[in-house]
Amino acid sequence: MRICITRSQRSTYSETFIKRQIDELSKRCEVLTLHSGRMPARVEDGRRIHSLPFWIGNLVLKAITGNRNNYFSNYGMKKFLLSNQVELVLANYGLSAVHMVPVCRDLNIPLIPHFHGYDATQLSVLKKYGAGYRLLFDYAPAIIAVSNVMKKQLVKIGAPEEKVKIIPYGIQLNQFNPDPSQKAAYPLLLAVGRFTEKKAPQVTIRAFHEVVKVFPDAKLVMIGGREEAFEQCQQLVRALSIESSVEFPGILPPDKIADYMKRAHLFVQHSVTASNGDMEGTPNSILEAAASGLPIVSTRHGGIMDAVVEGETGILVDEWDEKGMVQGILQLLQNPDQMRVMGQNARLHMEQHYSIEQQIQSLFDLMKSTLKKG
Numbered sequence: 001m002r003i004c005i006t007r008s009q010r011s012t013y014s015e016t017f018i019k020r021q022i023d024e025l026s027k028r029c030e031v032l033t034l035h036s037g038r039m040p041a042r043v044e045d046g047r048r049i050h051s052l053p054f055w056i057g058n059l060v061l062k063a064i065t066g067n068r069n070n071y072f073s074n075y076g077m078k079k080f081l082l083s084n085q086v087e088l089v090l091a092n093y094g095l096s097a098v099h100m101v102p103v104c105r106d107l108n109i110p111l112i113p114h115f116h117g118y119d120a121t122q123l124s125v126l127k128k129y130g131a132g133y134r135l136l137f138d139y140a141p142a143i144i145a146v147s148n149v150m151k152k153q154l155v156k157i158g159a160p161e162e163k164v165k166i167i168p169y170g171i172q173l174n175q176f177n178p179d180p181s182q183k184a185a186y187p188l189l190l191a192v193g194r195f196t197e198k199k200a201p202q203v204t205i206r207a208f209h210e211v212v213k214v215f216p217d218a219k220l221v222m223i224g225g226r227e228e229a230f231e232q233c234q235q236l237v238r239a240l241s242i243e244s245s246v247e248f249p250g251i252l253p254p255d256k257i258a259d260y261m262k263r264a265h266l267f268v269q270h271s272v273t274a275s276n277g278d279m280e281g282t283p284n285s286i287l288e289a290a291a292s293g294l295p296i297v298s299t300r301h302g303g304i305m306d307a308v309v310e311g312e313t314g315i316l317v318d319e320w321d322e323k324g325m326v327q328g329i330l331q332l333l334q335n336p337d338q339m340r341v342m343g344q345n346a347r348l349h350m351e352q353h354y355s356i357e358q359q360i361q362s363l364f365d366l367m368k369s370t371l372k373k374g
Contacts, residue, residue, distance in 0.1 A: 001029040002085055003367060006100065007092040010035040010046070016254065017116075017169045017284050018092050024170075024360035025090075029367075032084055039068035039077070039099040050076035068099050077103045088112065088367055094119040098132035101139050110370050111136075114144040117281035117302070120153050124276060134158050141370045144363070146281040147303030153279075165366060168306065170359030171287045171350065175258055178293030178347055182262040187211075187218040187333050190264035190294070192257055192285035195222075195230040197274040200320075202229065202236055204270050207325040209240045215333055220268075221247045221260060257285075261292035265339065266332060271301040272319040282307055290314075291350040295342035297328040307354070313346035 003025070007018050025031050034040035034049065041058075042048055048055050050072065058072035081089070081103065088110045091097035097113030104111040113136060119125060126133075137143065137159045144167050145151040151164045189208060193199045201222060208220045222233070230248075237246045252260075261267070267289035271280045282303025286296055290307065296314030298304050299321075308314040315331065317324030332339040 001087055001368065001371065002032070003029060003088045003090055004032045004034060004081060004084070004086045005090045005092065006034045006040045006096050008035065008038055008040070008096055010042070010044075020170070020172070020356055021092075021114075021360065021363070024356055025364060028360070028364045032086060034080075037068070038093075038095045039073050040096065041073075043080075049080045069102055074103055074106075078107060081107060081109060087371060090114060090363075090367065092116065094133060094136065095125065095129060097140070098129055098136050101132070101136050105139055110141050111139060112142050112144060112367065112370065113140055115150060115154060115281070116146060117150075118278045120145070120150055120157070120281075121273075121277050121279040126157060126277070130157075137163070141373065142366055144366075147306050149279075149302050149305065150281055167359055167362050167366070168303065168354055169282055169284055169287060170354055170356035171284070171291050172356050173291055173351060175254065176261060176288045176291040178343065179262040180293075182259075183265065184219070184263045187215045187266075188264045189218065189220045189266045189268050189329065190223070190260055190289065191220065191268050192223040192260075192289070193269060193283060194224050195227040195233060197229065197276075198272060198278050198280060199229075200270040200272045201233050203272075203320065203322050203325065204268050205233060205236050205240070205242075205246065207268070207270070207322055207329065208246070209242055210326040211329050211333070212242055212245055214330055218333070219245055219247065221249065221264070223249055223252050223257060223260065225251045257288065258292065261289055261294060264289075264292075264294055266329060267294040267296050267298075268325070268329065269296075269298045269304075270319075270322075270325055271299050271304060273301070280304065287350060287354050290346035291354070293343040293347045295332055295339050295346060297325060297332065307349075309345070309349055313342055313349050 033044045036042040054072045054076050061070040090112050091100050092114050094113050094115050143159050143164045154164050155161045273279050280302035286307050296308045299319050300316045310316045315328035
């Protein structure tokens with residue numbers, strides 16, 4: 001089987017799940033990858049898929065019409081797929097999938113969209129791509145969602161329920177695993193994720209401020225880049241006079257994140273629905289933390305409700321329930337045995353349901369069955 005995987009960007013630190021998807025599928029079949037733009041324009045090594053005249057023509061027409069699907073872009077993509085004998089396209093994010101529909105339809109190549117989060121929920125996206133999504137849902141033989149909540153949302157916006165398949169993200173269990181000997185000597189809370197509205201990092205900081213009143217030696221490490229809420233978070237930490245208790249190490253590679261998870265006692269993340277409708281798919285960092293044997297304190301939001309077994313592998317509170325977040329953290333810090341058991345349960349839950357091998361095999365089997373039906 002020869003497939004083409006598309007994504008809008010070649011490498012984004014918050015999208016390690018797509019890199020793992022490509023790496024693992026490459027062990028099972030021949031994989032070609034495209035990136036750069038909602039209508040991808042470059043192959044893996046960065047070369048353009050179009051010849052220079054077609055590249056220029058595409059840029060000119062796109063500038064004039066605002067349409068990513070034009071004669072030049074569609075022709076170039078068709079030529080790429082045909083010359084490489086691509087049998088199926090797996091498009092990461094619904095937006096990219098929409099732009100692949102006319103090309104795949106003309107070539108009679110199956111197209112499977114893989115939704116991840118904002119592409120299924122953000123209000124501006126749904127308004128702009130509503131008609132495109134309807135065409136996509138009609139053409140696609142299968143549609144991938146990463147959680148039960150996302151499946152319900154896709155059905156709500158028009159996807160046929162029987163087409164939507166839930167395939168959660170998978171993680172490398174040998175990279176993220178518990179090591180009790182590495183635990184910090186003080187209560188260490190860990191948060192990993194972008195500083196964006198839907199992660200509500202300010203709520204986590206305010207909750208931690210209350211925790212420090214009970215556990216003065218507690219520390220909070222927040223790993224992530226300098227997105228829109230980063231400066232606000234730094235200012236909030238200073239305003240609460242907890243600078244010595246909160247660390248912002250920035251973007252870290254997976255092995256360094258794994259080290260922090262071995263040292264931490266709890267993983268905290270207060271995910272919410274953003275004002276523009278943006279929601280989480282399933283936060284990969286929560287899966288990695290659970291695999292590392294960390295109990296999770298988070299919210300009843302998106303795929304978190306699948307990844308965290310409430311009361312068994314972590315504590316979940318309603319979105320914006322800051323007081324509940326404080327109580328959940330304190331409950332675990334004050335009950336080390338419960339914290340230990342939840343961490344063990346979290347690891348077991350990941351082993352049973354979220355290994356990378358399981359999820360990629362499910363994805364591979366779906367693609368194989370799609371081609372057989374075709």
